[in-house]
Amino acid sequence: MNTVGFTLHELACFLAVAELGSFQKAAVRLHRSHPSVFAAVASLERQLGLALLDRSGYRVAVSAAGQAFVEQARQLLDSAGQMEMQARQIAQGEEVKLAVVIGDLCPLPATLGLLRRFFAQCPGTRLDLHFEALSGPWERLHNGEADLIVHHLEQADLRFEARPWQRVRLVPVVAPGFLDFPLHAGITPEMMRPYVQCIIRDSARDSPPRDYFVVDGARRCTVADQFMKREVILQGMGWGHMPGYLVDEDLAQGRLLSLAGDHFRESELELVIARRRDTAHGPVASRLWEHLLAGLA
Numbered sequence: 001m002n003t004v005g006f007t008l009h010e011l012a013c014f015l016a017v018a019e020l021g022s023f024q025k026a027a028v029r030l031h032r033s034h035p036s037v038f039a040a041v042a043s044l045e046r047q048l049g050l051a052l053l054d055r056s057g058y059r060v061a062v063s064a065a066g067q068a069f070v071e072q073a074r075q076l077l078d079s080a081g082q083m084e085m086q087a088r089q090i091a092q093g094e095e096v097k098l099a100v101v102i103g104d105l106c107p108l109p110a111t112l113g114l115l116r117r118f119f120a121q122c123p124g125t126r127l128d129l130h131f132e133a134l135s136g137p138w139e140r141l142h143n144g145e146a147d148l149i150v151h152h153l154e155q156a157d158l159r160f161e162a163r164p165w166q167r168v169r170l171v172p173v174v175a176p177g178f179l180d181f182p183l184h185a186g187i188t189p190e191m192m193r194p195y196v197q198c199i200i201r202d203s204a205r206d207s208p209p210r211d212y213f214v215v216d217g218a219r220r221c222t223v224a225d226q227f228m229k230r231e232v233i234l235q236g237m238g239w240g241h242m243p244g245y246l247v248d249e250d251l252a253q254g255r256l257l258s259l260a261g262d263h264f265r266e267s268e269l270e271l272v273i274a275r276r277r278d279t280a281h282g283p284v285a286s287r288l289w290e291h292l293l294a295g296l297a
Helices: 008-020 023-030 034-048 065-092 108-120 136-142 226-234 244-253 283-295
Strands: 097-103 126-132 149-154 160-174 197-200 220-223 242-243 265-277
Touching: 008 065, 023 034, 023 065, 065 108, 097 108, 097 136, 097 283, 108 126, 108 283, 126 136, 136 149, 136 197, 136 265, 149 283, 160 244, 197 226, 197 242, 226 242, 226 244, 242 244, 242 265, 265 283
Parallel strands: 097 126, 097 149, 197 220
Antiparallel strands: 149 265, 160 242, 160 265
């Protein structure tokens, strides 16, 4: 039984010729001589027992048999490149994966933009990104399932190192026509008890569930994220507290109305970036920490 023992070099030569249609151009791309590229492709064809290239025309073309191998060759070379990069990172003490958790109140465009710019400069480190609500981010951090979280801080916890990041304004809102009485500053929780309140579902798996601004005795509609909550409120299916950055335009356009008054007030929550104190943080995680702190300064 013959054993195929082709090399990555032979695959790279074949792929370059297939993409460029020329041994000479492939040799220039790979910084090899024309004869060495020709010999590498010939060796690969011999081992596979297939003619991968059609050399009968003026321009070298990929044969029907070769077409079946182009994408596989590309995937193998990409995988080999990633392995090489990861090996270099491991040798240098750099992480190959970072787990980041974004909380439900975090403004996604700005946050994801910062993460995109950072990880574009760290192609060898994979971003393992999670979205969690209420206690979920803190639980993942406590359980060692996250290197860093961006979430709101309820109270100081000496197990975690937390740095202020930005503040989010929370506004109690309702759709026009949802209430059976006119809006006024004296609306009380008792007056809102007959109406469905939309709240975020806590994504924590083991911690006791938490909720905020909940009216005792009111019917509840629970959702997984702020985007679904906004849509539920816009559709007149409930009322609730929303981050200002998601509903300011709705309020300005009259699609939503503020319930803020003597009893339901606007409030602010501080978002922080946090990590565990008792864990050694690698160089990539440390750079990400500083990048996020500087990003919204």
